[in-house]
Amino acid sequence: MTGKRVSAPGAAAFALCALSLATGAQAAPITFNTALPVAVGRFIFREQFLRMEAGGDPTPARRSLRASAAVSVLAWGATPDLALFGILPYLDKRLELDTGAGRVARSSGGGFGDFTLLGRYTAYRYDGAGVNFRVAPFAGVQMPSGDDARRDGMGALPRPLQPGTGAWDPVVGVASTYQTLRYELDGQFRYQANTAADGFRFGDVAELDGSVQYRLWPWHLGAGLPAFVYGVLEFNLVHQARNEAGGVPDPDSGGTTLALAPGLQYVTRKWILEAAVQVPVAQNLNGTALRGDYTVRAGFRVNF
Amino acid sequence: MNRLRSAFATVLLAGLAGGAVTTPLSAAPATPVPLPLYRVHVEGLACPFCAYGIEKKLSRLPGVRKVHTDLRSETVTVTMKPGATLKAGEVRKAVRAAGFTLKGFEPAGTKR
Numbered sequence: 001m002t003g004k005r006v007s008a009p010g011a012a013a014f015a016l017c018a019l020s021l022a023t024g025a026q027a028a029p030i031t032f033n034t035a036l037p038v039a040v041g042r043f044i045f046r047e048q049f050l051r052m053e054a055g056g057d058p059t060p061a062r063r064s065l066r067a068s069a070a071v072s073v074l075a076w077g078a079t080p081d082l083a084l085f086g087i088l089p090y091l092d093k094r095l096e097l098d099t100g101a102g103r104v105a106r107s108s109g110g111g112f113g114d115f116t117l118l119g120r121y122t123a124y125r126y127d128g129a130g131v132n133f134r135v136a137p138f139a140g141v142q143m144p145s146g147d148d149a150r151r152d153g154m155g156a157l158p159r160p161l162q163p164g165t166g167a168w169d170p171v172v173g174v175a176s177t178y179q180t181l182r183y184e185l186d187g188q189f190r191y192q193a194n195t196a197a198d199g200f201r202f203g204d205v206a207e208l209d210g211s212v213q214y215r216l217w218p219w220h221l222g223a224g225l226p227a228f229v230y231g232v233l234e235f236n237l238v239h240q241a242r243n244e245a246g247g248v249p250d251p252d253s254g255g256t257t258l259a260l261a262p263g264l265q266y267v268t269r270k271w272i273l274e275a276a277v278q279v280p281v282a283q284n285l286n287g288t289a290l291r292g293d294y295t296v297r298a299g300f301r302v303n304f
Numbered sequence: 305m306n307r308l309r310s311a312f313a314t315v316l317l318a319g320l321a322g323g324a325v326t327t328p329l330s331a332a333p334a335t336p337v338p339l340p341l342y343r344v345h346v347e348g349l350a351c352p353f354c355a356y357g358i359e360k361k362l363s364r365l366p367g368v369r370k371v372h373t374d375l376r377s378e379t380v381t382v383t384m385k386p387g388a389t390l391k392a393g394e395v396r397k398a399v400r401a402a403g404f405t406l407k408g409f410e411p412a413g414t415k416r
Contacts, residue, residue, distance in 0.1 A: 221376045224372075269359070
């Protein structure tokens with residue numbers, strides 16, 4: 001095993017990408033964004049807590065990665081068609097591995113990650129009786145606001161363990177929503193073009209996501225504005241290219257993961273409670289990159 | 305002067321009794337003022353969380369006293385202050401600002 005492989009947790013593509021997915025603020029998907037509108041001048045705040053684990057290391061180092069995150073999202077309606085999103089994660093990543101001196105743990109400690117600013121524009125809108133359909137491209141940038149120079153007793157932490165990336169990373173994509181009173185379908189394509197910072201570059205990330213939400217309660221819609229319970233099933237297809245250090249691709253990073261995420265949402269006019277468990281069902285990872293085990297997500301959204 | 309003192313005492317007692325006693329100072333019983341109602345039809349409204357934005361936008365319009373959404377019929381019933389009227393341009397703008405489409409609206413009588 002090379003020193004590089006010991007110090008870096010490999011790709012853990014699913015693991016690290018999973019932390020960046022919770023961007024939506026309206027009702028709808030739990031693991032990605034929606035095309036539903038944000039009223040002009042109104043705010044929606046979303047907080048989502050995540051806990052993920054990755055392991056399955058085939059090397060003698062028996063690496064395992066745990067990460068906890070609290071992702072805060074503030075959405076603001078600028079015009080009837082334009083909404084702005086500010087996304088700030090708080091992260092704590094911990095890598096354990098076997099070394100000649102026994103099993104050691106390397107941790108970033110808690111810290112704010114990179115801030116992302118997104119603008120989403122509703123390019124197509126159809127409103128009918130009890131139904132709506134929207135297509136909304138979005139674009140933004142992840143800014144190097146998080147600390148990317150953390151150290152522990154073994155020296156500088158490897159880049160994937162740092163709270164921040166140190167890089168300016170553009171993000172583009174498109175979200176689409178078809179919503180009825182009984183069910184809702186959402187889809188998203190998202191691409192993040194990661195740039196280099198201090199000689200290190202995370203591989204670009206492409207994601208294709210889908211979500212089905214079905215109203216379980218009340219089964220028969222009564223008068224007024226009742227709260228809804230949605231059963232949710234989502235999929236996330238995530239591909240990350242290899243990381244590069246000094247211009248050299250890391251053969252043990254990047255790959256493709258398909259995850260399913262069953263969940264529940266309790267939706268009122270003022271707030272939403274939600275939870276989902278994201279489980280990889282297929283992983284095609286490069287080299288000895290760590291395999292995602294699961295991600296648990298729980299959170300709330302508030303209209304104000 | 306004695307009649308004034310007597311009236312004052314009566315009002316004070318009525319206040320202490322929780323307002324249950326009608327004061328002799330009110331010459332006639334209050335007549336409820338009719339409040340105009342409108343029914344606003346919104347297209348695209350399909351979940352409770354989305355209704356919040358429409359309610360906020362409509363409740364900010366001049367003369368609006370209260371709004372109530374019925375999701376199943378996609379209507380928002382707007383209760384106005386006495387004598388106030390809902391204007392088409394303002395309603396259309398408010399619903400659009402919430403991100404949805406106004407199908408139409410009509411007076412729906414009054415509420416006392």
